Amino acid sequence: MSTRKRSPSRGSRTVLVVLLLVIAALSAALWRIYPEYQRLKQRPSRPAGRGGTHSREPEPAGRSVTATLFFTRVVDGKQRLVAVRRELPPGLGVARASLDELIEGKVPAGCERPLPLGTKLLGVTVADGLATVDFSQQLVSGFRGGSDNEGVVVFSIVNTLTSLPTVDRVQILVEGKPVSTIGGHLDTSAPFRYDGELVLFPS
């Protein structure tokens, strides 16, 4: 390599490349931030607890509830559950709102919706720490098989609900009745407690 080759045109090209890189980085950042910005814009302003566009009535305290939702993520070729914190509108139906968010809410980047496609939430009741949650038959008929897959389905529901302070056990029903199993591995006839085995903790 000889220094003779270093011409002015090469210097300006370097500047151009650096400029392009900066523009690319800025656009990437903007692209990541924009959806979050949109989401925040739609949310009622928290400290005031009033004047927002949300239809639900805020609690007297005016605070929204933070729920922990469990979505699926594949890590090292294994299906795992990741905990995602999400603010839900306050109210009595926080258990229901959590599951609604799990079924219909925004899926975090790199994650998948844990429940079989088409599964509908028919009802949730909470009494004495036991949440009884009723799903449409798609929870079973839409299940594609696999043991981890079944674990992901069951414990996304169970871990999401047991993350609420009022719930420590979860009984799953399908069309109003308990089922012995969803996919032939886990026994769903009795209530489950939180299980961290599939949960991927942030390192």
Place this chain on the structure above:
Amino acid sequence: MIGRARPSRAQFWRRGMPFLTASVLVVVVAAPAFAAQTITGVTAKAAAGQLTILLVTADKGPLQVKSFELPDPRRLVFDLSGAALAKEVPASLSATLPGIKQVRLGQFSADPAIARIVLNLTGEETPRWQVRRGEKAGETLIVIRAAGSVELGTPSLKREAGCVLLRLAGAGNLKRSVGVLDEPHRVYADLENASVEWYKADCDQAPLRAIRMGPQEPKDGQPVARVVLELREKQAHTVFADGTDLVIAVGPQPWALPLPDYAAAGRLKGKVIVVDPGHGGKDIGAPAVSSSPPSGPYEKNVVLELGQRLTALLKAEGASVTMTREDDTFVALQDRAAIANKLDADALVSIHCNSCERPNTLCGTSVYYDHPHSAQFAALVQSELIAALGTADKGVRNANFAVIRRTTGPGVLVETAFINYDEDRQRLLNPNAQERAARAIAQGLIEYLRGATKGPSE
């Protein structure tokens, strides 16, 4: 074909093992000499399954070593003819090996001068030994290798059905763990209780690029040898024993290669085993294609075939085997465990195929346990399965699946491979691969029960 041929040390060990008959053997180190020697120093060190006794003579002359075995209690004796022990030589050595309780020294006779080294044996097998000249003049080494350990020789290569088969004589019965490494693609097997000298040979037999062997970190004081097959591209593999040989095959679909005949040896005599093919009847398990309606083959059919093969092997080994279902019928989860509990079974194996939402995304083998006492059982089955099928190692996992949770005795749930991943499904549907999977599970089970019956005797 695979580089330079070396004289095999394995052959040396085999030849140097004649004292099962307690016959007397003479090994002469250097030229025979008959003048009495004074042994001024004896030290011993044990490492990597090898006990090395270093004898130092004052006058730097050679030592003449005779060896024989004595019964009741079993002893391995080395007589050093024409040698006298100096006063400073200790009466016993602290270094030992598995199978050797004690090493003692003494002057067996003064005239003729015979010094004696006695090894008290605890194992059934006689350790192998070798006498070598030390680095310095007047040094003699007695190298004793733990019983059952194998010195690996040069491997041989063969082509079959588009695959390359590497054969290692004498390594078939060694405990092995097999894995893959990337960049470059490699398949390796760690062989326990085996020693090997560094070896490398370039190889022009696609997909092989090179073969390497070398010692690994010893495990439980025993030597471990690693055999590495370096590949030009990522290829499937299978590892299996053929008689006393070990075969590592790489290439397209090596798991479809024909298997050697199964040599049953009554290793499960008196054992009660429950084989649980998952799903059945109205519960199809996971389908190969999850269309609507789903199209087969279904998990329930594949696991029944695997279960039938496993049952045949376990029966051949002398076990009393009960299947939770012998045909395509539905059995409730709690009933499956109840069968094992009622029989007070020594072990339960539940056989499944894995699946996931989107086809061809996830693959591999994993074995699940619920009770901690089944963790070792799961690990043994997992290790055998990934060696036999060459599937991705998804590891041993803990899960409270109903069958293994409700079974009170040892139980594992095997997720053999993914039925909705093409290369995994090919294995699940191939008869030879099915047989490999069944043998792997049987082997893991045999090893587990062998260890379990011994108990915490150490």
